[in-house]
Amino acid sequence: MSLKIQHIIPEIHARFSGNPDTEIDTVSIDSRSLQNNSQTLFFALAGLNNDAHQYIPDLIAKGVQNFVVNHIPKDLESKANFLLVENTLQALQDFASYYRKSFHFPIIGITGSNGKTIVKEWLNFLLSPDYNIIRSPKSYNSQVGVPLSVISINEKHNLGIFEAGISTVREMEKLEKIIQPTIGILTNIGSAHDEGFQNLEEKISEKLRLFEHSEVLIYQKNTLVDSLIDATTKTFSWSFNDKNANVFITQKQLSEKTQLSISYDTISFNAIIPFQDKASIENAISCLMALLYLGYLPEIIQERMQLLYSVEMRLKVKNGINNTAIVDDSYSSDYQSLKIALDFLEQQKQYKKKTIILSDIIQSGLPTDELYKKVSELVTSNKIDRVIGVGEEIGTYSNSFKNIITYKNTDDLISDFKNLNFENETILIKGARIFQFEKITSLLEEKTHETVLEINLNAISHNLNFFKSKLKPQTKLMVMVKAFGYGSGGFEIAKLLEYHKADYLGVAFADEGIALKSAGITLPIMVLNPENTSFSAIIEHNLEPEIYSIKGLRAFLKIAEQKNLEQFPVHIKLDTGMHRLGFQEDDLDELIATLKNTPSIKVKSILSHMATSDDLTHHEFAKSQIALFEKLSARLMQELSINPIRHILNTSGISNYPEAQYDMVRLGIGLYGVSNDPSETKYLENVGTLKSIISQIRTIQSGESVGYGRRFMASKETKIATIPIGYADGIPRSWGNQLGYVMIKNQKASIVGSVCMDMLMVDVSTIDCLEGDPVIIFGEDPNVTYIAEKLGTIPYEILTGISHRVKRVFYRE
Template sequence: MMHKRYTTSQVKQIINASGDIFADNSINILLTDSRRISNPSGAIFFALSGRRNGHEFVAEAYNAGVRDFVLKQQPEGYFPEANLLIVEDVLLALQKLAAYHREQFDLLVIGVTGSNGKTIVKEWLYQLLSADKNIVRNPKSYNSQIGVPLSVWQMNEKNDLGIFEAGVSTVGEMDRLESIIKPQIGVLTHIGSAHDEGFGDRDEKIIEKLKLFKNCRLLVYNYEQMLGYKEEIQPPERFIWSRNFNQADLYVFSEAVIEKNYYLRAMYKGDEIECLIPFKDEASVENAIVCWATMLALGYSAADADDRIERLTPVSMRLELKNGINDCSVIDDSYNSDVQSLEIALNFLSQQNQHQKNTLILSDIYQSGLQEDVLYKQVADLVKAKKVNKFIGIGAALEAHSNLFEVAEKSFYPDTAAFLNEMHAHPFRNQTILLKGSRSFEFEKISRLLVQKAHETVMEINLNALLHNLNFYRSKLNPGVKVMAMVKAFSYGSGTYELANVLQYNKVDYLAVAYADEGVALRQAGITVPLVVLNTEVSAFDKLTEFKLEPVIYSFGLFDEFIKHAQDNNIFNYPVHIKIDTGMHRLGFEDFEIETLCDLLEENPYVRIQSVFSHLVASDTEEHDLFTLKQINAFEKAFTQIEEVLGYKVIKHICNTSGIIRWPAAQYDMVRLGIGLYGIDACIPPAENLLQPIATLKTSISQIKKVLAGDTVGYNRNGSLAKDGRIATVRIGYADGYLRAFGNGVGTMLIKGQLVRTVGNISMDMCMIDVSEVEVKEGDEVIVFSNKHPIEELARQIGTIPYEILTNVSQRVKRVYFYE
């Protein structure tokens, strides 16, 4: 069954747009991102205005073949074959079209919301109900004002059940989502502190979320959470579950851990029933109870619900980017497979530029609701559109449809075991490999063979958080201000091309590195965005010009040497950046040197000045604000002189991360975003700080020992316990970047949600922590820093700055990058 199609004239009428129609096209694809065009035929582009104005990308979408556009105003440029539909609010138009599409189908729809667990509950309900229902649902966690309409747009006539989650961040958003989803059954998951910042208080947030259910006939919810909100609960039928209230529809009165499972007993309709949950953590248990209650409310028998819940599998909502064997990069998405999440994964694959070749290893896709011929034609079209170089299909259905795949190099296997037996025939080397499989195919066996082995200390980098932070600062910029992202020093210890690819894909204007070698590595990894080298060395001039790196010129000696290099190599108008010293006294031309510099720049054919910049010494500190003003004034005087001599405008920039927030008038043409990109900015008040730390450093326990009071621990016998207890040895030491200063109780780590202190000196490869008060076992995870145990706290413990903590993490610590 193909997606329902609409004509351009129908869409125009539905969204109440103005504008002439050049050709009445057939539309079945909604686009909101010009970078993700896989099939321009049948697509309509919505130029959304957010942190980036979608109107800036109309030309890009038009050149890719899109001919239908929804806009707020006429775009700049010439688009002779385009249908330009003009509306007052482009986002509202997208939502109106999705709401109209929803009205065309008469099927049962479950709406899910809450603070935590929405995506897990939605995915588990999909697992539980897909045996006898053809289900349409949000891909991944597409639950926003944009994600919900894109999700509902997937509905087709084969579906007999919809499960859609809705997330809101402030008042007034849920009414729009309710009008698109139109659920008849409501499911409320855990209400916690997530997204509190967008609301006046917790009550306001709960009332907003309950608006999703205003037209439902039935609501499933936890009794304790909704005490005090009876008036706000509008559905006439209610299915209540509780672990305390014995009059609830589902009263869970007994809970016990049995090996790796959680055993529940409950009262339901006067009978005692049971449920075995294949998880033990509290969040999973609560989410499973929500699913249990929902199944019972839908009329499933207690025995059927128990049988299905016992077979629940974990939900992985993130793609993991890891270093692979033979200089490969591996994108691991081994646990779920459907067309929508495949497209998301392929988009992420297309962002990777570090290798010229890519490979997709894909399993059969289950429960799509489509006929196999239609399904695998869609898959083959996606693979072709995303320019996959090598395709490996695993599963009987893919093997049967191998003729659909137009890939230069392709092979097919009936199952994972058959592929593993023949894996030696595939020389994986210097390429990006995407693993995308349904859980039953056990692609983790392939992943173990492809991913580089490393010791169990890992730094996880959240690429979504990086993008969130970038967009947070973009929202603080004056119109037209560019962004230079700092990726020097291995991106503050966080990675090289892995982060640069994300920043380039999200259209930062410049990247900055410290030395030419860093820039060369990024160019060799496929980074094409302008790259500035902050610490230019004469010995690296050849590399600069060979790899099109733009040097910072900060002294007359360096200027003379570069001009000589340009003359010797017949180079003209090479882009360079001029640094002015306005008070840092580190690098740069001082005020008394500007006149001489101008003489050298006047009518100089060998260089073209791209930017003039300086560096604020204390932009984050109020007590030095007068000095900051003095720096800004000196900078303005310098760039005014330089521009007068040049006869053309240059990019001016002086604001670093803290300057962006505290000195908006000094944003000029560009800002340099550094540590804030990684989630740290001391100048933002805690109540207003929406930054997300991007890094989590974790290790594990290798051994646990009982230690008597007074027994010494570690080198030089410096450590001991005041009373009998237990110590755990963990796999991190100063060679990994956990400094010796953290030893002897100074440093803390997080284990099982509890902070524990170090004992004794930090060794090169390991250290000891006091776990006397925590129930732990060998192999348990230990958090060195994370959003719950922030880097700022570690910096405070040893009297340093967060930069040092982050950049100190050794290169031997494996980085894993994930994208949700």
């Protein structure tokens, strides 16, 4: 990309201030990206609770000179180039639409409820021998993701594959103008985002808007869809049961594969795909239909379809050997996804030293010299300490990189693995699939048992933004990461919150805060339950203690004075009815007298905790707590002549008592996708999925028993699967004996007998499963709220009970 600002101004309907002859070569919406530079055009997007305009001064200081804004920040007009528009998101979309019109090759546009990303990645694989393809990186299919994807087109590409996702009406028409697809594919229509539409008909109609100007629409023939397709739209349909479809298909299951028999015009042939599940079969057929439409011969289709593979769509963070953290993106190596992975590496780095293991870059669309020059610039801008290159191409351009070692292939690297001395570093593994970098990941990954808790960082970001949207613009946000991030992992969650510019983190005890500070977290951290013996360590690590008693206050003051501190931040806890910790009204005279004339400390905030914010039957009690907090905190502020941050609301309070936001709120369990309000839960996303595998399957006969105490007795021949997870991993023993269940192959498998320390057993008599198959312990179904209700407890107990011996894997879609 090389564009002059003077050509962009009319396309995004901007008023301009600055030098219109300036050229830009990249676009950014993320002020935190290390890839921003003097030729970046930065779009200052403004949301309900995050306005990028506030970061413009910092960006100018870092050398960025070109901004699309809806207002020019004070005193900055002469310091950069500004394109002033009414709506910066609309301007980004208009820019992408303008840029798209510069290219005239075929574009495949994909939408649907499920399968968009899989179909896109498989089409890229199937068509890449014949085309130079630009495609959406990861699942960039939103109102922001689509324009960013399209802006990545360059002159060497000759085919585009872009996916489009919508959550409500009037969104697709905007994406259609940006993608301008020539070939359309409608994938499976499911229940995702149903809440944004009045009914299924409206949802399908909105999705079909993507294809209003396409030359053809590829889809599975369906009476409802047929009734909603515009009569002028040319279609290319397929079906398992309707012979009026353009392509009629039958299927036959083979050993772990499926044979598709295709009848199209006068052509009939078979194709084998390496999957048997319904979703994969439908997605594979969507790809096969595209190949047919593009005129591929049956023998080419047969050859390539049998090579389809499971697509890993997630960037994962894993614990590695020798105090390393691994960012695993080992199945993808193209230029656009490299930029995303490097930003993610910076966001999630656990160690200051950063290493990238990088294969040859596939399908950049750029001449090789230009490509590796750009890759080198990316690596430099992201301050990568060490590059390990794998492949003939990257080896040829090793002179473009500082501190690089190269290998011809993956096996050569593995042979030299011991000499690479991986320790105390964060490692990005980024390789094209043909390089089989999963072998490297396996060597680097810390070995633990096969049960993992997968943490969806996208879901955490979504939930965070959901609660932010409930806040007034000036309200600060403290996020609780105590109890190892409610069982999800403390540092990784804290790092993400730091990336999202939370105002405060909250922990229960000093050692939790010390661990975060030692790992490099810079956000202020409040310690809610500090013990007097931990005050020295709190001061040493720049933590901020909650003070809840006169005894504790005097103890802290004594140490603060010994250390000659000045204005060290503390947080005063008031007891307004919880009766757990805090100063009561009778304590205020002594508290005020003690706090006066104490220059060693500063009251940073005054807080209290609500006992019934989640239970509206105690509405009057909650209101009385708020009123008492107002009274007591106002007195402290007046008599001490201070203006601290005040906060009383927790997660439920944010939703139920918005009038009491004060200066800050504290978000806890809501961040992890749990709400006490069912109507609110549907807007939150599941964060944690606890997974394991089937260790062994056996068949027992009628009268035989399972587990300790013979608490399950088979009444007929029964197939039993053993799962390597038990109460030592955090599964309540009471969840056994046919009360609880796990999910295998999307089917419920009842837990039989008692949950053991390291194992549990389930009935899989009606499930076609094998040893090694994955098992969902909890996630979407069953979710932790359901489990808690059945066990007569709360979701907090389920989440925080997951043992540290269960490996946490963090990922981003």
